[in-house]
Amino acid sequence: MKISFGYRCGHCKSLAPEYEKAAAELSSQSPPIFLAKIDASEESNKGIANEYKIQGFPTIKILRKGGKSVQDYNGPREAAGIVTYVKKQSGPASAEIKSADGAAEVIGEKSVVAVGVFPKLSGEEFDSFMAVAEKLRADYDFAHTLDAKLLPRGDSSVAGPVVRLFKPFDELFVDSKDFNGEALEKFVKESSIPLVTVFDKDPSNHPYVSKFFDSPATKVMMFVNFTGETAESLKSKFREVATSSKGQDLAFLVGDAESSQGALQYFGLEESQVPLIIIQTPDSKKYLKANVVVDQIESWMKDFKDGKVAAHKKSQPIPAENNEPVKVVVAESLDDMVFNSGKNVLIEFYAPWCGHCQKLAPILDEVALAFQNDPSVIVAKLDATANDIPSDTFDVKGFPTIYFRSADGKVVVYEGSRTKEDFISFIEKNKPASHGEESSTTIRSGEHKTAEESAAKDEL
8 A cells, every 4th residue: 555645735736636646547546556645734644643653744755564564655646657666566575587578578678676586486595685675675676586597797607696786877787696685775776876866857867866865875976067178077086086985985977067956056156156066064164166177177086085175054044033933043153042052042944935834933032022021932933945954953854843942952853733822931931040061962852743845855
């Protein structure tokens, strides 16, 4: 079964008719495949939304084995694509290849497929392969065979066990004999991304872009005008650096500036800075080289690896005046206004397009006015789409997300009702009676669950 968790957001409304068409077709299959939907905004459904850790809308999950196996749905969002994807997911996690024609059909010329070659379809290695196939089936394709001669590329004499990953880029195939579960999973994920992912208008590149941004590796991205005079020389040197950086837990992407406006906006970059290189580390720190030229790429990358490049912070300008009841905070003023202010700060992380945030704005104004005679309390807001946020302190996955940082350094996420009275009660309860020495303690009163629409990944 596939379940869609929705709300009345724009993406949900766009998905609805396609989801209905797919449901009608899949329910007529033999055996039938059922699609379901849940309105996660309904109070009666909050429990199941929390159970499945729903953090944005629409979220689609694939449930198997009576709900014991749950995976994210990462397939198409139009009816035909949904039907094809779900049919494939309802079958075995790995398809057996028994003929050359079968191999050609499974592998194709533009697919990424991990094929296990085994002397027998049993044993520790086979079981490990099938377990990884089951775990990753929502995002990767798997097959297995007893005869390597049926496969289109690679040594046909191997008897196995070996995993041969076929791909339409770079070296076209790569083998691994490590059947440790974690190692095999890492091999499949890392080998399925091109040495340099291309971000442009070509739809065949889009799946690799998605996998690139899902990668836990440090991301090295160069954005260039693909039609510019220096584009090819920049891309060639960038690829050289990527080749020499293999095994260093770095993932490389080159994007056409015209096709990557969403990414540039997400990182707070301007077209006037192109060509540029921006690096994002797993802890969300960013490093920028704007207006880069060919001769600077290798040396700047070496400086980054040697720790000689200062981090780049995306921030709106600090406002010249900040006289409204709810104070405006930006990345550059976050330390002064929140961490080092010695105040009790209720801060909302919002998105300008978020309907819930717009409805909350006048309520927070009232809360701020209620504390206007208490200099120890600040009510503030930060546009999370235009400013970097320290992810080790604030877990912002949807909008609005609200935190309270007390004068003594404790941080707690707000999960109460969004009424003036509840906010005031929450602040009074959590602010210390007197200002003590600040600590760096961070408290989570629960995991943040909801959002009107998914944020960073969808922006990209």
